[in-house]
Amino acid sequence: MTPRSFLPQVVGLFYATFDPSLGPIVQYQVPENLIADSTSEDSRSRSHSPSRSRSRQASTPDSYPSASHSPLDNYRSRALLNFVPLSEYVIPKKSLHGRLVTLLTTGLDDNADQAEYRIMGFPNVMTAPEEGTYTRNEYMWNLCFVFHASSSLEAFEPIVRKCARILRSAERDSSYLSKPSSSHIALPAVLEQLFEDLNSYSETSIPLDGFNSLELKLFPFYPNPPDCEDWHVPIALVDLNAHKDDNWDITAARVCQFIDGVNHVKKIAELADADEALTREIFRHMLYYQVVMMVDIFQYSNMYTLKPVISRLAADETIISECADYVTRRGFPRPEWPILLHLYSKLQPGITVHDWIEAHEVLSLGIDPRRFVSFGIIKGFLRRVNRWAKLVERREPLIQVPEQRKRVGFDESARVNSSGFHRERPQTYLNHSTLGANESALSLKNPGESTFTLRSVGSNASLGVSPSSMANFTPPSIHNRSPRRGPFGAASAAGTNSTHTVHPRSHASNADSQTPSHHSISSRRAIGGSTTNTTLTTSNTASGGLHPGGSGFNFRYGMSTRQREEAHAIKKAEELEEDLIMFLDGSHHADEIQVKFGWSWGQLEKILGLDEVEDGMGRKGVTVVYR
Structure with missing residues (x-):
């Protein structure tokens, strides 16, 4: 399963407002060392809210909870983010009000190393219903969520929007933000509960002012599944048969029993006696819920190569511990990781799996070549080198007409049956x-x-x-x-x-x-x-x-019958060649062509004339691009 399917952790939350005399400031934050406001030491002390009890003492937007703070240097060393370069986008101009705004910024991590973060907020502005309600007759504010830069934030977009909508409603009903009351749940306490509940339970329920409450629940976001093609091979990431029940779709129940990591989609449809289009749609649903993943057809004529990410994953303890168990056949000792990593490094463009097996005596080590390749693809450090055929110059017909058997001629008039009639040949x-x-x-x-x-x-x-x-x-x-x-x-x-x-x-x-x-x-x-x-x-x-x-x-x-058979064979060969030429434009790789016409790579290689290659060109005018 990809990391995008997991809900990201909230690094922190902060509530920022526009102060009539200081400009944009951070009023509350969770955790305490999340963001530093360096406009002045006094503003930092007011924006810092170390405890829930102190924050409840605030009664006006211009009066902030007082708290002791560390010296300036110590505070800056502990803060993950600096508010000054972000303030223009946290409290933006009116053109961005009422819109979801996401920022990418650089800060520090817990070890004081440089790290990147994403800040998501929904800036709002409230106009005073009566004169004197707000200073300058406007109240601008923004509740922001902070995440790591690598996080997928699609699941949190509705959460941020809903928080802004509920807080705006609370402000309109009871001045919850601008004039907190002792009967209200203090906003710093709300931020703390949001931070803990969303990270721990992915849901929360927080009453605000007696009229409004935050009822939030995170749902995992699944990206749109990739296209499922006939030549893709599904690999089950969960035990589908254990999850199957009577309420399953009929086609899904029939095709899942043929998912073995070897059969491609078209073959599974044939084995399950199911429509190919319905089978592809079933696998798209499985891809959406990430219970299967698609790999290429394993053939000993395939070529593979390592991705640059192997330099990082080679030291991953999970990969090191799982690889030997996955790729070793029963009855053989498990090879050490350095041996397996060395074998992976020998998979290079231009070297087929068959040549790799023969050159390094892979079978004698008890390694299953198919599982060895599948493990690298599943973990993401191995990729397929595909063959893309392109017809450059048609030198001779691609499809040869099969030779017909010649009949031995003789005088039929010499054959007379028992009734005296001539018995003619059925032609x-x-x-x-x-x-x-x-x-x-x-x-x-x-x-x-x-x-x-x-x-x-x-x-x-x-x-x-x-x-x-x-x-x-x-x-x-x-x-x-x-x-x-x-x-x-x-x-x-x-x-x-x-x-x-x-x-x-x-x-x-x-x-x-x-x-x-x-x-x-x-x-x-x-x-x-x-x-x-x-x-x-x-x-x-x-x-x-x-x-x-x-x-x-x-x-x-x-x-004659032979002439009709020859004419039919010629017509069939011409139609087949026309269909094949459509796939020789450099945008269809070998797997697609093989599944489409039901040929192995050896057969396709001879049909395209690639068994005799000179200067990168086959004898029939077809070249192959490897990528």
């Missing part, structure tokens, strides 16, 4: 090489059926049609076409010489008695000893040829 093919300039052939074959063989005039190309479904396989322009329409479905025009005529003949007994009016179809069927001849002639014209761009029937009937 569709179109052979242009054996046709004349004005002739085409079409072969339609259905697996598991007997077929007729239709041959084009003057060609060996054939058209196989099942006798039981010949009408179904006949192009619409041939079967039951209108007399006014052309052979390919277009209206016949003058000068068109395309003809398609089908004249089925009878059996051999009357084969010679019937002659077709047009010798355009020749078909031969062998059934026992009888044959039937039919001819099909297709004359290409300018208006309707058998080619992909023509106006004839669908060209897919003229492609």
Whole structure:
């Protein structure tokens, strides 16, 4: 969990007002040595309030509790802050009144060393309802909270605003600030209780004047969670299964059981059978409440390097005591911290985890490489060196079309089944090489059926049609076409010489008695000893040829199964390459590309041509930036 999730400690509080004769002064402060007002020794004594009893004696804004004070040098040595350079912003001009003001200043810590602090206040000004109520008819004041500079103050912003609002209401109702009464709780006592209760209990309840009271409660502030991506790997910081109950969201209950520090978000969604978008949203909620953290996908091809903060964390007792227990496998002795720190120092850009393991015999020491890397990332002293691929010059296609298996050709007409019909292969093919300039052939074959063989005039190309479904396989322009329409479905025009005529003949007994009016179809069927001849002639014209761009029937009937598979593979490769090129702009690292396309780094390296690199450029024109 990050330090931002914890509530910061209040270093001190002080109440400042504008004195008509002295200007801005500190009237009350907790603790006593918080801030020094060096305008004059007398003002310091009045601004110093060592006890609650003395502060209660004050009756007017110009009369302050008297208290003995240390000599000037001793007082300055004990004060953490100096009020003089801050007074202009603590009691500012009217343009800043009614606004939350935060200051960053330098002071001393308890050991008299230099330290930085943040001061948060909400300056106010009250105008006198009647003349003579306030000197100069205005009363300006500010209640300020002091924190260490490294603290996250978002949780205290509503507290400071509410304190200013309640005190303003108390001043308006009973002059609580300007004219304290013995029946009121003194303001110094209120500051002390605020200081102790907020630091100890994160809440407080303080009555002020019988009409108003401070009811405050601190709530931890959680920053907006970072974006959750498919390639992120969640690591549970608490036992999620122990906290799971029946009121949990269904998706959250399903995905949490697959959080093991290895599975990335997309894989978890697949294992849980959950929607990827919902899974990402679940992990964003977990990140918000800081019960998980995200790391990168661990691969032996990854590269890591140390952060500069290792110089400070290397002496951290918590890290030293936890590291060996976390990274050592069972059954092996725990290595000493100097050995582990030496191994961390050898993780450098350009050296993969696999090379690091081999070079330093990490496995023989009983160290789990994945947990070793995860520990450094969780503690914040180790970071990933990502690969960012960028296409600079496309020298050759990135995606290669897979080779199709070639079929062995043979004469299908030689195969005759037991019923006497030719048994054709379950494929569709179109052979242009054996046709004349004005002739085409079409072969339609259905697996598991007997077929007729239709041959084009003057060609060996054939058209196989099942006798039981010949009408179904006949192009619409041939079967039951209108007399006014052309052979390919277009209206016949003058000068068109395309003809398609089908004249089925009878059996051999009357084969010679019937002659077709047009010798355009020749078909031969062998059934026992009888044959039937039919001819099909297709004359290409300018208006309707058998080619992909023509106006004839669908060209897919003229492609073989192998040709269709090759065309599909080419189209798929082109689409895949277009998608891949979109990720090669230098803004997507390797993990994102790998998860998107389901490739390992070894596969991606070959696809991008990075297995052969010369002068920083792969053979396909892709370069990689490491950062």
